[in-house]
Amino acid sequence: MGGLRLRGSRTRRSRRGFLAATAGTLASTAVAGCIGGGREPVEVLAAGSLQAAVDDGLRDALDDPIALEARGSAAAARLVADGQRDPDVLALADPSLFDRLLDSPWDATFATNALCVATADTPGGRAVSNAADREDADWYDPVLDGTAALGRTDPDLDPLGYRTLFALELAADADDHPGLSEGVLSPDQLYPETALLSQFETGALDAAVVYESMAADRGYEFVDLPPAVDLSDPDRADAYATATYRLPDGVVVAGDVVEYAAALRSPDDAAAERVFDALVDSATLSAHGFAVPESYPRYRSSASNVDSNGPSAVPGLAER
CATH class of the missing domain: 3.40.190.10 (Periplasmic binding protein-like II)
Structure with missing residues (x-):
């Protein structure tokens, strides 16, 4: 693909007090x-x-x-x-x-x-990890072709949800991939945060967009996204702000450093x-x-x- 390569790299952080997630509500x-x-x-x-x-x-x-x-x-x-x-x-x-x-x-x-993409020990999760490691692929390719199921939080309830949309929009622009968001996103991906983690940990989801702190706490293997899309770099704040999302109350939020x-x-x-x-x-x-x-x-x-x-x-x- 053209543009800036945003495939990321695989990372595993040490487990710090695994927190068992509870299915159902985020509360x-x-x-x-x-x-x-x-x-x-x-x-x-x-x-x-x-x-x-x-x-x-x-x-x-x-x-x-x-x-x-x-x-x-x-x-x-x-x-x-x-x-x-x-x-x-x-x-x-x-x-x-x-x-x-x-x-x-x-x-x-x-x-x-910072945002990252956690990958499960499933065929789809391993496909995402392997794509991130390849020079001729991107982490999201297995999601686009239906090999992997990606989970995310609801952007109307949670900043992680709308930051996920920002990251995909930024990646689409940088990779010259205008259909990326539409190809990756689907309505059945949305979960409250604890339900997202529960689905991911039981293998019902192959990958999930989470914060690096969440991956570190739970010992997840994850794709470490580049600063151009992971919303971690203050020097890129103006670039992040080009991505926006309209909340149900009509307020438009713009990308920024997490x-x-x-x-x-x-x-x-x-x-x-x-x-x-x-x-x-x-x-x-x-x-x-x-x-x-x-x-x-x-x-x-x-x-x-x-x-x-x-x-x-x-x-x-x-x-x-």
Whole structure:
């Protein structure tokens, strides 16, 4: 094919605390062990891709009990905006959701990630991996010819879903393959995140578009996509922005670097503050496959549009 080669390369990351996915809904609520002394748990509503970092990292780092609900970020933001959820800490896989759907006085961008294509130990999964290793093929060729079944999350509920569409659009442009998205995508691919992982792990899907942190946590073999499409390179932000998707509410989202942001919604609660601070700490996140630039966390006030790597520069945060 012409254009920039986007076949990627096969990668396997070490397993870090395998998290058994539950089929059905993406929502997953878990309360930390024993809540001693009558303490109320800190309620955390987080992106599904953060679930393992909270369950296997954050809980171990703190004595405070945590009640975690993991959902697609767009769905989570809408629940808060509609008053159906009122978490102490809200952590989303797309900082722009705080601007589009929520009236949050400030938030902190705390990590980045990259897209990849996880491959199962199935004939179709091995075909995807083998295509990625060949000079005369692309990873998506077995999907196009029906050899492999690809799964993805719903773009109307989850940033991973619309980022998958961005990656395919960017790959189509770079590879001069105008029919790529139409050939790869089908309505029966869509799953809530935990259902996607369950289908993938049981071999019902041969490949799935996931974040590298998810692949690292679960020990998946995956195709490591190039920066031109994996939404990881800040220097390519303008190129990423050429890919767009219209959400059901009419809002158009554009491609950008994958980033995570969190807001402390109960600032007077010392336990909630401890959980928030531990969540945005680089040590916990790096151990679960997230990338954490040296300038993070970056605090931003929506009212003043201030962007800073220290809370003291953001109005209302100096006391933190």
